[in-house]
Amino acid sequence: MTQIIIKKYLKNSLDKLMTLKYFSTMKMTLIKYFVIFLSIMPLLKVQAGxxxxxxxxxxxxxxxxxxxxxxxxxxxxxxxxxxxxxxxxxxxxxxxxxxxxxxxxxxxxxxxxxxxxxxxxxxxxxxxxxxxxxxxxxxxxxxxxxxxxxxxxxxxxxxxxx
Missing domain, CATH: 2.60.40.10 (Immunoglobulins)
Incomplete structure (x- = not known):
């Protein structure tokens, strides 16, 4: 059993620790997409108007x-x-x-x-x-x-x- 720990600083300066576990290749693919999403999340901005x-x-x-x-x-x-x-x-x-x-x-x-x-x-x-x-x-x-x-x-x- 492998464990991936993703630690990301969010915009509000609070540390959020996310722990994901996977057991198969399919779950690993989902985790990769989730990690990519978390890495681009700070780049996304709310459109205010x-x-x-x-x-x-x-x-x-x-x-x-x-x-x-x-x-x-x-x-x-x-x-x-x-x-x-x-x-x-x-x-x-x-x-x-x-x-x-x-x-x-x-x-x-x-x-x-x-x-x-x-x-x-x-x-x-x-x-x-x-x-x-x-x-x-x-x-x-x-x-x-x-x-x-x-x-x-x-x-x-x-x-x-x-």
Whole structure:
């Protein structure tokens, strides 16, 4: 019976002693993989980034523009946010880049939407961290309506010229 003792210092500076026993070649193979995993474990890092709750990302049409709001619950290691937009027939494209701030509440006004009536736009936030890792929010849709004029009847138009 052979005994392998693996001693590894973990990130929190506590010594953990792990003792593994094996009786056959198959168990030895499993132990080799386990030893490899333990040797690369300190190299693995937790990806920290912004956390945007589902109800913390909204958009709505207002006065011919689209107002986009989002708030984060954490912004660890965030480099910037990218607001992306698409239509029903196009892919997502970058609309704006926003740097993180300490108040964790963000808004952006998209003034470059088509000024036609009843278009549906889809938005998402791309989160880029300082290590280059990227994550996305769920996409949300906005019905953009620019109909602000009052319907006129023939009688009301004639009344304007009297």
């Amino acid at each position: 912004a956390s945007i709750p589902e109800n913390g990302f909204t958009a709505h049409s207002f006065n011919g523009d689209i107002l986009i709001h989002w708030q984060t619950t954490s912004e660890t290691n965030v480099k910037y946010f990218i607001v992306e937009r698409r239509t029903q027939y196009s892919d997502f494209m970058e609309v704006a880049t926003i740097n993180p701030e300490s108040d964790r509440y963000y808004e952006y006004t998209d003034k470059n939407v088509f000024k036609s009536n009843d278009n549906i736009y889809y938005y998402r936030i791309k989160i880029v961290d300082k290590d280059g890792n990227v994550s996305y929010t769920n996409e949300i849709s906005v019905l953009h309506s620019t109909a602000t004029s009052v319907k006129r009847t023939w009688g009301s138009i004639k009344a304007l010229f009297r």
